[in-house]
Amino acid sequence: MVWLVLVGIGLLAGSIGALVGLGGGIIIVPSLLYLGTSTNIIDELTPQVAVGVSTLIMIFTGLSSTLSYLKHKVVDYKAGLIFFIGSAPGGIIGAYVNKNLNAEAFSLYFGIFMVFMAIVLVKNRLKPMLFKPGKGKIVKTYKTENGHSFPYGYHPLLAVLISFVVGFSSGLFGIGGGALMVPVMMLLFFFPPHMAVATSMFMVFLSSITNSITHISLGNVNWPYAFALIPGAWFGAKLGALINTRLKSASLENMLKIVLIIIGLRLIYQGITG
Template identity: 30%
Template sequence: MIDSTLEAAGFVAVGIATGLLSGTLGVGGGFILVPLLTLLDVPLHQAIGTSLAFIAIVALAGGLRHFRQSTADPLLAGSLVLAGALFAQVGARVGDATDEVLLSFVFAAILVAVAVWFYLGPDPEDAPPRAVPAGTAKERGLRLRYERERSVPGRAEPLRYVVDLRKSAGVGALVGFTSGLLGTGGGFLMVPMLVLVLAIPLTVAIGTDLFGVVVTAASGVVAHLALGNVVGDVLLAAVPGGMVAAVVGARLSTRLSQSTLRTAFLAVLVIGACKLLFDGISGL
């Protein structure tokens, strides 16, 4: 697939850029990586499979860093992953049977919808933590809601929020299906849903999503490997720089305000949507 040193350098640069975004914003980076790979002449279905493999490896590096600095919640990540891993394989099968032009339009439409939703939603810094209603902490002998508190570098006060395992499993299933369908880690959808639906602080949403994306993306990779959609030499060129950049991005995320992270997240969504919309129109 890689025919020249210049091409290899292009894939290395793409890996570094995507890894930095991944660690900083908590996204797998597929919604940026897929368009960039297609720009480098990788067919869309192979770009999707390769991006999922890249995400699974690079997100692990960034996710571990987030975990060490307390910006990833393992309980929340686990509940997201269980449903997400199953539905990612379903999404991968549906995506492989779908026309590439249609995939581009669907991907662009989802990005636009998520951007508008995230923009119009409440500011994460202003959203008060949700209290656990009396009498609902346990159901049928299983504890389903947990009050959480995490001390995060750069913040004087600990972050407090509630994890509802039923809601988080539903979010994980939806994002997992989207991950397999579109070849992303699902972070572009997961982060806004964690903030707006589950009232998780943005800083924790970013780290938790990246930590959980590893399993969800890896599950999708299994299906894409069977379909021959993972390009090995492209993956080898992009991954090393991406892993280092993801760790740097994870550290950077604790030094930026939530409003800055929110603005950066919106900008990336809009750019990704515009690129895929252009791809879809070009393919008509």
């Protein structure tokens, strides 16, 4: 019974995580905590262990979805590595600073911020400014299978600085970096929705490796539960990536907005109730 429930959670987390580029931790962590405190299905876990298990699972979610997106050529590996250079140290510093902050208050503020980002995640009028020639700027064009072209671009140094802030915020509030990085890539660098999600999952894969090493060294991983979650997360990620590639850009963007609003409202609720 326990294994079936955990496989199901892994499948759901992998599917949704790969579909919108969030990784799946936003589902795994609250699910484990709920099952441990409100049911007799699994033993009660500390928040640290729940996060540690989730981080380990996201290695497999990230790898599985990245391999699937690779077939459709929608992963910008160079951009993903550049963003990772900033987000990795930012996440570590943010997690450290988190220990000295009022978690409830910041969950409230961050939840409001997430809802705000969902609202503003629409076409803006800064695109013409972005693609003016500039020293050191990387400008690319993504072409869909239907022949539509989507130009996007970024300056490497600016990308590192922004991803550092994103990583810091993610570590500070204890939420996956994809929840912030996907809308940032779309709003500031004008990544097409499909490429933003796929590149985010590549980053999730990289960051989960580094973060898992820390959690494993601290003993924050319940291995039996992790092994039960991995199969569902692996195949769920493939399912999410498959659905993603069959959605239109507008549909994917709308789905991302809905997920961000749900996450934001959940954080607001946590901040209010403590």
